[in-house]
Amino acid sequence: MDRSVSPEGDPLAILAAAENLTGMVFDDGDDEVFIKEESSSPVADDDRPFMIRRLQPFKFKPPTPTQKSSAAPAGKVKATAGQQQAARAGRHGGKGPAASKIAHLRGSQSAGQPIIPRKIEDWEPWKSILHELYITQNRILREIIGIMETKYNVRATPKMYKNQFARWGFFKYTVKKRPRTKVESPTDQSSDDSLDDGTLILSRDSLMHDSDGSRGMQVGLAAVRRFIHGHIDQDSANLRAEEVAGYVDPCYRYFKVAMDLFDLKENMDGGRILRLAFLQIERKISKPTMKSFSDLCFLVPHLLLESGRKDILAAYLRYLARLASVKFGKHPVAELAASFASLVDDRPEDIMRYIMRLSQINADTIASLPGMLDRNRQWARNQYLACQRTISNSSASSTAEASWGSGGSGSGREMGSGRQHEHHMLRVEAQSVYWAQMLVVQDPVGNQMAEEWLRRRFGKDFGVRCEAHLARLKQSVASGQFPAMFACMMECLYVGWLFDYYETVQDWDRAFEWGRRGLELSTDEQYALWSIHLEGLMRRHGRAEEADELQRRRRAHAWLEKVRLEVDRLTLG
Numbered sequence: 001m002d003r004s005v006s007p008e009g010d011p012l013a014i015l016a017a018a019e020n021l022t023g024m025v026f027d028d029g030d031d032e033v034f035i036k037e038e039s040s041s042p043v044a045d046d047d048r049p050f051m052i053r054r055l056q057p058f059k060f061k062p063p064t065p066t067q068k069s070s071a072a073p074a075g076k077v078k079a080t081a082g083q084q085q086a087a088r089a090g091r092h093g094g095k096g097p098a099a100s101k102i103a104h105l106r107g108s109q110s111a112g113q114p115i116i117p118r119k120i121e122d123w124e125p126w127k128s129i130l131h132e133l134y135i136t137q138n139r140i141l142r143e144i145i146g147i148m149e150t151k152y153n154v155r156a157t158p159k160m161y162k163n164q165f166a167r168w169g170f171f172k173y174t175v176k177k178r179p180r181t182k183v184e185s186p187t188d189q190s191s192d193d194s195l196d197d198g199t200l201i202l203s204r205d206s207l208m209h210d211s212d213g214s215r216g217m218q219v220g221l222a223a224v225r226r227f228i229h230g231h232i233d234q235d236s237a238n239l240r241a242e243e244v245a246g247y248v249d250p251c252y253r254y255f256k257v258a259m260d261l262f263d264l265k266e267n268m269d270g271g272r273i274l275r276l277a278f279l280q281i282e283r284k285i286s287k288p289t290m291k292s293f294s295d296l297c298f299l300v301p302h303l304l305l306e307s308g309r310k311d312i313l314a315a316y317l318r319y320l321a322r323l324a325s326v327k328f329g330k331h332p333v334a335e336l337a338a339s340f341a342s343l344v345d346d347r348p349e350d351i352m353r354y355i356m357r358l359s360q361i362n363a364d365t366i367a368s369l370p371g372m373l374d375r376n377r378q379w380a381r382n383q384y385l386a387c388q389r390t391i392s393n394s395s396a397s398s399t400a401e402a403s404w405g406s407g408g409s410g411s412g413r414e415m416g417s418g419r420q421h422e423h424h425m426l427r428v429e430a431q432s433v434y435w436a437q438m439l440v441v442q443d444p445v446g447n448q449m450a451e452e453w454l455r456r457r458f459g460k461d462f463g464v465r466c467e468a469h470l471a472r473l474k475q476s477v478a479s480g481q482f483p484a485m486f487a488c489m490m491e492c493l494y495v496g497w498l499f500d501y502y503e504t505v506q507d508w509d510r511a512f513e514w515g516r517r518g519l520e521l522s523t524d525e526q527y528a529l530w531s532i533h534l535e536g537l538m539r540r541h542g543r544a545e546e547a548d549e550l551q552r553r554r555r556a557h558a559w560l561e562k563v564r565l566e567v568d569r570l571t572l573g
Helices: 011-022 065-075 081-089 096-108 120-136 141-152 158-168 214-234 236-240 251-263 267-286 290-306 310-328 332-346 348-368 374-405 424-440 444-455 462-478 484-504 508-521 524-540 544-555 558-572
Strands: none
Touching (some): 120 141, 120 158, 214 332, 251 524, 290 332, 290 374, 332 348, 348 374, 462 484
8 A cells, every 4th residue: 555645634545644653554465464363342342352473383204214115003993884984974063973083093103103194084083173164153264273183183274175165165154056037147136226215226237247346246145145144044043133222332333433534634543443443354254144144245345435545445444354364264255355456446436336235135135145234135125225325415415516506496495415425424323223113112203203303204293292202201210111221212203203304404403402412321432422523513603712612622532532542552462
């Protein structure tokens, strides 16, 4: 990456400052530099990632003739027909015959003599152990080699392991053969592409038919389907897993706060938070789900592109591709990130269209799976529509600005329509709280308001209805009919709805009132997001003194101090 000096505030200068602070290097050389040892985040998280450490490569020395002849009786013990049959009969979970043969092999080896499985039958005693390490525990090959060497004194090259895994059929993310359907074609118009404002973006366009780079994009589209089908094939229970209801993960919000701070030229704090965001990537990729796969491959690139940070996007994609390659080898995330990276370098103007196409394939594939939860289908579709709105909103905004510049006037609702879908993806993420509430109680009134808020197409009485809904929620808590902790989450959501509503209709006094209330209810990175947005609105509408006070409190917030201490600890370590 070009690290040439550029003026302050230039994206390259911002990225250079972030790299200097975080210690991240985005070179094309050593793969190992992309693997960082995980540490705890300032935000409590029980899902601890697996630690990755360098393992010293071992070297094989060919045995001398005397060693070979002396070791032959011990190292090449021929199994009887009964033992071979028992070993073949043992499956992945079988421990009886395999365990006895392992003990026999250990006893037959002289002290310090490594076990080198040279024949196919030499591998059979280790089949269940390797299945546990490679498939069940999802460990990378380097870790497996180290464990087998240190714990079982088994030595083999990576190629030997890969060949044997292929013989046994130990493939990660293998996809069962399925009949070819309409969903399989990335250029078919499978999703409902209609937008709320009447705009239509057709699925069939020239992007996937351009000769330059189209093959790489096709690989990325196939990787989306391959991951989803492989995720379900590994465990059919994933069809009914709650991927989005109550989903709490700070990775996207970390990136959002970092981009907002870079916009404010607060590059030191932005760089520290960017470091934590990159640490979350390793956690999310360690045990990928449909949601974490979507976050890594669609959500974060969408955010970085909307923020105008193509330099950071390029660094993110290279980091993601290297991390997935080193951790898993050939993997859908690595293939997808690589296809993205080629577009960033050669066709940056097509990136958002490609993200929209990927999100469409993601939504169509999830929708086509029998037994999938409706919430998961709806979440995937909403994410796809958010990508559509990003593309359509850019052209709509330019058209609106031209009409306003020519002397056109309109109501407050019309004047706000140019930014109607701003931060739509952030609202899609916030839906998880409401879907979690739906697991507890069905609320048709709340469902209607949630749809209006998600699309920012508010009815005239939305404010009155939402405030009444919030009052009823508090009464239910006071009477013991609703859990207080869960009610606090819902209050945060309703306050956010009201703030967005009054901002859309440009009732600034009410918007600032609910904005202050939301700030009181927020913590950590959510507090930073609330405050930054509120500060900007207040400055634009003549409340500079209050905005300065909010900025002072945000910079002194305890969460930022936790971030500073954590990054300093990582840097010193």
